[in-house]
Amino acid sequence: MEKRLRVDPVACAGHGACAELLPELITLDEWGYPIVADQPVPHGLQREARRAVAGCPALALALARVA
Amino acid sequence: MTDSLTLQHLPMAAGNPPSGLPGLGLPRLLPGSGTVPVDLRAHLAEHGPLRPAGGRNGLLHEVAAAGLTGRGGAAFPVARKLAAAAQARPAPVVAGNGAEGEPASSKDRSLLWISPHLVLDGLQLAAVAAGSRSAVLYVPRSERLHGRLAGAIAERAAAGMDAASVELVTAPDRFLAGEESALVSRLAGGPALPAYRPVRGLPRLAPGRTALVQNVETLAHLALIARYGATWFREAGTEAEPGTMLTTPHLADGRISVTEVPLGASVAGLLGLDGIQGPAEAGTAGPWVPSAFGPVQAVLVGGYHGAWLPAAAAAALPLANAALRPLGAAVGAGVLAALPADRCGLAETARVARYLALESAGQCGPCFNGLPRIAAAVAHLAGPRPDPRARADLERWAGLVAGRGACHHPDGSVRFIRSALRVFAAEAGLHEQGRCSGTDPRPFLPVPTGSPATEEDWT
């Protein structure tokens, strides 16, 4: 049971907080929108990932359980 | 967009019979005479009343055996969707999708105009499968069509034919109006904007309520399968892709029609292509293929989210996903456009790319930022001596845009544009030298003018 980060592209307004809080997995494209690494969130980064999810002002980032 | 609500049967080019299946009883969805709308009396005289034997389970079994897939472009197995709807609690609202946002396609509005009762029968069957008592028919903005359908619905209601009530809902004139989640947004009372759907399954209409959405052509096939059975349905088409489908061929002389063919029919037959290649003349973009309606350089398969194929390659193909997918194309909604040899393929692509960019819902950053830039780059490549960086920029943006929207608009648009860059590579080479093989500047593909600007344009 792995966890993956998902961005709701409609809710996302390009605040960029997620990339600041989790640069290991999230970068911003040339327009300020997040590019999420296509890999499960490693255990060592799970707490940071939850902080990034909580830190999004638009609630656009989610941590999803993927079988 | 064709404004005609009539249809013409494509005269088959001499020597090109429909692919190898005589006596199939085509057409199925459209009356043999062609353009006269079928009223309720004629419909019942031709097909008899709708009395699905075996109730809901019998219907589901027959549809599964028939192997019917969605005719809206995605080709999703209908039996699976109906089964999911049958299990949903509460019963989903059933919606027939006739919005047809694709400007190059006319099949849905033609079907609704000519054979509304097949669609309405299918809608009732879908409601039976879903266990629902309410249905919606989502239709393009046309007073005439609306009037005709309202009349048909009222006639059936008066005859007590329909167990589920049918409401008519108008779709805005947008490319994305027929996107499944956009339809559902519209049904919920808002604008027809696609929604983010992280979980697959029936789309959510409201908290605790889902919707079963089927293309109107799919519903029409459903109405026939319920009467004549799965075996009959499979008499046409291929083993993997059974049945017939409505296509919208655009011939090289500019004529557009709606034609029903079995799946696996030859593309050459539909477009009147003669498989023999013409010589690559000096200054032309590449080899062209003669057709009964003029020489053809390339064929657009599927629609504006589809793919270009070189004419010679297309002429050898059957209209079936099994043959098209390996070449990066798909049957889609059945659009087949034969681009005449005297047009500039890049200019055509640029016009469509601009339209696709303007039709972005403007909700997702990568889409409303990337598609306009990509469209501008294609327009640049369609001009003389383009900046060499334009191509690299385009590729970068295409990579940034695909898969990062809520719906498939960016993905489909990128597929279309990338296929154009492949197929019209020789043309691009000419443009770099300041030349162009196009001698006819008239636009070929139908692209609506104007651009949406306000919320109202999406409602």
Added chain:
Amino acid sequence: MTGITSSTALWYASRATGVVTLLLLTTVVLLGILVNRQGRLPGLPGFAVTGLHRNISLLAVVFLAIHVVTAIVDPYVTIGLAAAVLPFASAYKPFWLGLGAISLDLVAALILTSLARARMSRRAWRSIHWLGYAAWPLAVLHSIGSSADARSGLTLGVLVACVLATATALAWRLSRAAREIPRAGRAAAALNRMSARKAGL
């Protein structure tokens, strides 16, 4: 110590924490506007604006609680427990305290919905959060009317500063919002910018 002296201490505590609460609420509103417009604080990363907005709002709740409790417990003025949340239920200056009670109710709604944000629809959360623009002016009016403090000296200065800062920030927010391209026009605007650039304009 006599009762009057301890009462005076409670009364002072209530007034002081009231002023601090108003200051903190003003800061929260300013930061909220900054978050909405994706603004930055110099020297701080972007996520800090959101973080400060949230943390300072919680700090404001703490001071608000002390402000209310000290006012109720203080025997010098009669303010029942109910008056903290029920508008106009106080015996002492019912109208002005009532405004404070409404403001508190709204702040409570904002805080509670924000803590439970993941459990509600985005639209519902946003609608309730807009009430912040009602909670703040009610707090200001409550401050002016509840005691003579705000009419002179340092407290008046603080009040004026809060009102000026918020008015400026609001004006800025509204002007930015008025110039923002609506969703339906975003792609067309981007396309026009591209064409203008290519034409060398």
